Amino acid sequence: MVLTSVEKMVGLQKKTSGIRNICILAHVDHGKTTLADCLISSNGIISSRLAGKLRYLDSREDEQVRGITMKSSAISLHFVKGDQEYLINLIDSPGHVDFSSEVSTAVRLCDGCIIVVDAVEGVCPQTQAVLRQAWLENIRPVLVINKIDRLIVELKLTPQEAYLHLKNILEQINAVTGVLFTSKVLEERAEKETENESISDAAPGDQIYDWSAGLEDTDDSHLYFSPDHGNVVFASAIDGWGFGIEHFAKLYSQKIGIKPAVLLKTLWGDYYLNTKAKKIMKGDQSKGKKPLFVQLVLDNIWSLYEAVMKRDKEKIEKIVTSLGLKIGARESRHADPKVHLNAICSQWLPISDAVLSMVCNKLPSPLDITAERVEKLMCVGARTFDSLPPETQELKSAFMKCSSEGTAPVIVFVSKMFAVDAKALPQNKPRPLTQEEIAHRRELAKQRHAEKLAASQGKELSEKPPSENSSEVTTNTGDTKDEEQHLTGQVETSKAMKQEADNKESFIAFARVFSGVVQRGQKIFVLGPKYDPAESLHKLSSQCSATDDLPLVPHMTCCTLENLYLLMGRELEDLEEVPAGNVLGIGGLQDFVLKSATLSTSPACPPFTPLNFEATPIVRVAVEPKHPSDMPQLVRGMKLLNQADPCVQVLIQETGEHVLVTAGEVHLQRCLDDLKERFAKVQISVSAPIIPFRETITRPPKVDMVNEEIGKQQKVAVIHQMKEDQNKIPEGIQVNSDGLVTISTPNKQATLSVRATPLPEEVTRLLEENSDLIRTMEQLNTSLNEDKKTHEINQKTLDRIKEFKQKLEQNLQGRKWRNAVDQIWSFGPRKCGPNILLYNFEGYRRSVWQCLGNAMKEVSKYRDFDNSIVSGFQLATLSGPMCEEPLMGVCFTVERWEMNKFGETLSTSNQDSGECDAIEVKQDTTLTSSCTDEVSSVNEHQDSSQSIPKSPEKNCKHKGEVLLADCYGPFSGQLIATMKEACRYALQAKPQRLMAAMYTCEIMATAEVLGRVYAVLSKREGRVLQEEMKEGTDVFIIKAVLPVAESFGFADEIRKRTSGLASPQLVFSHWEIISSDPFWVPTTEEEYLHFGEKADSENQARKYMNAVRKRKGLYVEEKIVEHAEKQRTLSRNK
Ligand SMILES: Nc1nc2c(ncn2[C@@H]2O[C@H](COP(=O)(O)OP(=O)(O)OP(=O)(O)O)[C@@H](O)[C@H]2O)c(=O)[nH]1
């Protein structure tokens, strides 16, 4: 196989209809990279013998060592089929959950994908996840069922059993697709209905809903995987073979004289061949008939494997000659029969042919991009396509045309930035000189020689008596010396620069051209995710280009595309231009793009919708350099790491800690390696993982720690303790017996009463699930409040908000929650968290449901300060009293908010002066004497304002000044602090609990190691949810939950204890309340008896809490030596 030249590739890039942008997706270890190797070897980039062993696209050292892919990487392949030529831009992605963000970045750039499934393991959690990702991006999948050799060699199934097993796998996959498809159809139907409803609102309403109607109308046959549709290939990547059934249909149609079309329909399914009648019959298995697929396909493969594995030379010979293959002597005599097998199979049923022709037949070219996908890409958040400016809407046709004409606007999406060694860039690579260059160099050398000669002659001249041009000469010699110095200087600096370049990482953008032609050196707009074309089109004309001198526009910069590259796995090739529809690398964007961006020559282009990330970053560590002087390098390194990884988060906490947040242990390890070896190049020390917790409250317990019902007697003890607790509460704060906390601001101008209540679990879950929606609501409300021109709100978003509200109402039932949903004031922390703030006092109405249209302009005395209350709530929910971790599932209700004259006057002074007289004046009785003077002066003003209906602005201003001079600082600040304190005390008045983050894990293990898996699970406080046997195998699938806090080293331990037979995948799942009370001390008699006075047996919750407090440098109540005198009594020599 001849290597395809770069020129050829450039030619192919221009024929858009022959381009296929695809990625390979699967669960971890199902054989993506091995399959990619086979496809690459068909282009001669690696030898076919090494295919499967090299794992060419796993170019990082740690990928090779660990045997898993960590970064997605791309390669362009050339494929010829009949008289058609194709360019296949192939992206291999990682399967490990920790790297699922790499899958998101790959899927965005593709039009289709190959889903690989291990024939033994079948559909696994990541298989479902990647199918969902492909679905969400609207890209079309084809299927490769890989590792069929394992069915023969490992499971030792008969062909008939294998057929049933494969059928089963197909059914499982189609079931997953079916679920995705059905939900979409139903959604679309519902949407259509609401549209219809809004059109014909007045129409008589007694319609009958038939929910299956939408499903019946829609043709979904192309969505499912079925060998007779040509979208399934059966393969063994490691042995180099693979086939679609059309291969055998063609083959046997000649042999048995049945039309290939008929065979194609019947080769897969319950059909059998009636040899006598030479007819294909619909068969039934009970008669013991062999399905065609078994008889014509699997039997042959099985007998080949048997012959080779048993080294039956005669039989092998027979098969090889009947297939017309030529096997080299080296392979046939190789000690390992697998080599022999590979040689035969890869010639007989070359996997690359089967897979690539399926890709070219079944997956769309960039020209076939659907309108639905384009609109999805163009509409960020709650916006509808129709609300985009007309110039922007016009760009849809550019997307659809995918045109490479000069006039087409350039639209490029960068899905990630990846770092390469600067040495590896084509421009820095040493390359052989061309003939002309050699000639040119020779010429230069000659010149230098001549100059040297001339210079020495010049010297001689200068020694001669001065002549006319002597001065010139002397200056000349001086110049040459200077020049020499200059030159040596230059050489040194260039050396230094080279060294620096050697050490430097260069960032390349992983991108795709959606329209137009990008050229090297072209100037282009870089549009950030918050860029709004409507806003900038006011300032710029839609015709302006990045080369013009333009005014500043938010979230938009201009940059030059310095280099364009063809991505060839480990290599990069320089390109001059790249037409629409291709995947490419772009150099020179590292100062402009952090992780992803949209590039365009048109300012009307909207930013692409953000990528869908499936993994939640949860594992945190703090890092610091071993030598404090290395700090700047570390900071720089962390910045680079942040840019190079789509999913990592890099934070500097208030405590000054530098924190990395990663998706899991494997991801963490890779980030740390990268930081140490590539980006920071300094030694670092890493803290133990920082485990996140949440703080919450629960209902008071009904039974005590020894499971005795808390009766009257004990209650006395409990109350006794409550009283003790109350002693800790500072003066001025009242806590009544049912937990209502009343507190005043330091200047006594406002008084708040706040109560904390635990939210029902379903509500907390609902809030968590809808955090994006809550954020959208918050944005909508803000723009409503600011009276800004709001974007037309997407009907779908409105429906979702309504539905969310309804669900909340359903779950907040009962007397306690009456009207609660309408009184929701805010969510927190960060205005979108799983805690709620309610107001429950007269004279105030404002809610988060404004965006639903029932917006009301609030005019009340509280208007100016309600933000302070909300801010106080946000702060309180961000860090709780137990160990300063965020709260979860808590509802705070403000039951009273009183402001005396000061607060009110201040509030009015901020309002229009005309409203001054409308204030309700309340007598304040708790005024301190120091304020009395000021109060009287205010009273005077009040009087004057009453006599003059329109109070003079001056007066109001004066009042404000009086209050600003308050020794406790600005009033709004006091309110924030007071609200925060109120929330904290309200929380402490209830039984507090910690919540731990939980992972779900799915472990596949064979029966013999099952016991050990359970042992490890229970040691780490895991809980098994489900255990089932995988059909047709002896493998058990165990589903369990495990606290994140106990998960470090879990995967390793499992692997070690089971000799590598089981390996779990941990995915963050939810938060769970730790049932033990961290503050618990024995109070009842039984408890004293059971736990002893000290109760120093394990209290897991307290341990966690103290660990967090210690880490944060907070006070920890700990006795270092208890009962020291006891130690003395232990000594024997009294
Ligand atoms: N028996 C058998 N083993 C295979 C086959 N294909 C791949 N393998 C093996 O499966 C293991 C995983 O293969 P990879 O290609 O690295 O899997 P991957 O899907 O790229 O894994 P990640 O990238 O880590 O998700 C390797 O040990 C391969 O040798 C196959 O067809 N048959």
Ligand SMILES: [Mg+2]
């Ligand atoms: Mg891989």
